[in-house]
């Protein structure tokens with residue numbers, strides 16, 4: 001039977017990356033996506049911006065919406081402080097199964113908690129289920145029309161504190177117009193746009209970094 005793109009991406013990781021070496025996993029995925037098949041990971045160019053934000057925030061608690069194959073979860077987890085953890089939500093069980101194996105190959109199972117389900121269902125349960133008070137950093141990379149409702153939901157559920165950072169992928173391509181309009185005009189956020197390109201292409205895209213002011 002025909003393999004899927006995530007399955008081929010995992011095979012490339014298992015062939016070309018060193019077990020327990022997260023940076024070799026990131027490199028193997030980027031090489032696969034540049035040389036073999038495009039895939040919707042945040043990628044190497046936007047990934048450098050992600051790295052600089054993670055390093056600056058030095059987060060103890062990270063929430064990622066939209067795991068896909070685990071590329072950005074691995075990239076973020078590499079940079080966390082010793083007791084830092086990332087909870088990553090993935091709706092599609094097939095993608096989650098691949099991501100689990102990519103995370104295992106990187107040796108980051110202790111730092112990354114992968115949860116299968118929809119963000120809208122899980123966000124209200126995170127505090128009680130995972131003993132999280134608030135998140136220092138949230139990386140939004142799921143369905144582009146869920147960024148705004150889920151941001152409002154995180155506010156309502158008390159998952160954000162003064163200084164929490166939201167970093168949103170794809171605000172230009174595919175685009176998240178309602179989220180951008182809200183976050184750039186809300187007095188409760190201070191936003192900054194980091195111009196870049198859609199992963200592995202020359203098409204414009206970028207990341208929007210927003211600080212929650214409380």
Ligand SMILES: C[C@H](C[C@H]1O[C@@H](n2cnc3c(N)ncnc32)[C@H](O)[C@@H]1O)NC(=O)c1cc(-c2ccc(F)cc2)cc(O)c1O
Nearest residue numbers: 040066068089090091092095117118119141142143173174
């Ligand atoms: C949405 C996907 C990423 C993953 O998110 C999971 N997901 C969804 N909704 C939920 C939820 N509500 N809760 C939890 N997980 C959830 C899903 O199952 C995918 O695995 N990402 C994209 O579609 C995406 C697309 C492009 C793109 C750009 C130009 C093109 F011509 C074509 C595609 C680029 C990107 O950088 C992306 O990130």
Ligand SMILES: [Mg+2]
Nearest residue numbers: 042141169170
């Ligand atoms: Mg994305």
